[in-house]
Amino acid sequence: MQSPVNKQAGQALVESVVGLTYVVIPLLIILPFMAKIGGVQHKAQQASHYSAWERTVWKERRPSKLPRRSGLYLAQKSEQDTAKQIPWRFYQNDGNKLTSRNSSQWDWNKSVHPILRHQTQQNQSADTLLKSNQQTPANTNVLDRFTRSHSGGRLPGAVGSAVGRAVGLLSFTGFSLERDQFYRTSISSNIQNLYLAPFDNLNLNISSNSALLASGWNAAGPYHVKNRxxxxxxxxxxxxxxxxxxxxxxxxxxxxxxxxxxxxxxxxVDPDILPTNRLCTYGTTNCGG
Structure with missing residues (x-):
């Protein structure tokens, strides 16, 4: 004898409530937070690459064989000066002009890009995701929300050894090049915890490393080339x-x-001499015309 089938009224509604409560709503809360964490990682990568690539343009100290005379320009910038440019280049709002001399005051609460802001505390407005390096945040200090490391060393491996031996063989002539131009840079930031468990104890740290061989040949003008x-x-x-x-x-x-x-x-030695075909007027016969 078959038992009668009982109608389960409200089953679909219960399943929907459970799904919304334990799956959909948590995802709606967490996904924006995780997306912004990805944005922080991307900014850190850009900053570490920038720190390394700057050494192809700006020297950290005076190079060897630099003549002592007027009329020379040496592009020199300290590691700290390079680091101070990072927030203005990678963390600030869109639409602002990049300049090496910023006239306005940096503020970690007002100047940062929206992708670096999120509601980390309940019943509060969005805050900067990057955590301060101090107990009391210094919002006007451009170096307050990230740490960096910077080191220049010799090129590792067989290539570095070969270059070192080659330069060493020429040292009897007085020829020298900087051999500590393999730069390693690292940018790191601590992330604010989210107010919801279990994300209130994540203590995330986002870091990015970069390495670049910046040629030690870079010269400060023709007189420096001649000396070398x-x-x-x-x-x-x-x-x-x-x-x-x-x-x-x-x-x-x-x-x-x-x-x-x-x-x-x-x-x-004439470092400024050019081939004859480079001295023509561009656009004329036999010169691009």
Whole structure:
């Protein structure tokens, strides 16, 4: 004998309530938070790459063989000055002009991009996700919400050893290059905990590392180039008074005019000289026209 089927009134409603309570609503709360964590990670990656790439343009200290004369410009910037540019370049609101000299005051509560702000406390407005490095936040300190490390060392591995030996072999000429130009940078930030359990004890730390070999050859103008390469020109060691006198005597002979010191300049270095095809007026015949 078959038992009668009982109608389960309200079953779909109960399932919907359970699904909304334990799945949908938590996801609606957590997904925006996790998306902004991804934004923080992306900003950290950009900042670490920037810190490393800046060393291809700005030197940290005076390079070797830099001549002491007027008219030279050395692009030099300390690690701290580079770090102070990070919030303005990567954490601030959209639509602001980037400049190396900021006239306005930075504020971690007002200046940061919306992707770096979220409601982390119940019944409060959105706050900056990046946690302060101090017990009492210093919102006007551009270095308050992230930490950074920066180090320059020798290129690791077989390539670094080969370069070191090559430069070492040339050291007897007085030639030298900076060999500590393999820069490692790291940007790290602590994230505010969310007020909902179990996310109130996450204590997340977002970090990004970058490494770059910034060529030690970068020179501060043509005079610096000349100082560095002149000793590598072997005929430079023949540029002495005895040989110049011999050149002058040989220049008296009709077929020896090209040997005169004014014509045959031993050890002569001109870092600004250009190929003939680069000296033409662009757009004319045989010059891009």
């Amino acid at each position: 390469v002149k000793r590598l020109v072997l005929t430079n060691y023949m540029d002495v008074s005895v040989i110049r006198t011999a050149q002058s005597l040989l220049g008296i002979i009709p077929f020896g005019k090209e040997l005169r010191p004014s014509r045959l300049k031993l050890g002569y």
